[in-house]
Amino acid sequence: MATVLLLAGCGWATPDSSTKNDLNMKHGSEISCLRDAVFPHIDHYDLNGDGSAEEFLVMRCENASDPRGDQFEVLPGGGDGKPVKLVLQMPQPSVVDRVCFANGAAIYSVTSATGSKVWQVKWAKDKPKPGPPTPGPPGGCPEPR
DSSP states (O other): OOOOOOSSOBSOOOOOGGGHHHHHHHHGGGSOOSSOEEEEEEEEEOTTSSSSOEEEEEEEESSTTSOOSOEEEEEOGGGOSOOEEEEOSSSSOOEEEEEEEETTEEEEEEEETTEEEEEEEOOOTTSSSOOOOEEOOTTOSOOOO
16 A cells, blocks of 8 residues: 655645555445545554554545545554544534644644634553544644754
């Protein structure tokens, strides 16, 4: 799977088009699309410090007649375990604007009809899944150095 690896940066990774079918086979059923999903953002980062990078996926429906909104989830490193959904596609469509990693947290900005909010999630090494999302830093993602 060809993706961009961002260990401490911010921004968007662009998946190679050859990964689209693999991603749809693995994760397409997790989002409410009549047709294929697209994955505008994919990142890998070892959030829980266990030596195996977790996979962070932002997905949305490709067809304009499908439900709107992004779904954002994290999959445990090593391919074991179920994905943890951090932003749901419905009931209120939201767009995941930005994802970055800093100070042991995944930080992400979400915009919906009610405005924009910054969230963060941390994952303790000895826990099977990340903790619940909490409000993120006021400035959102720190600027790259």
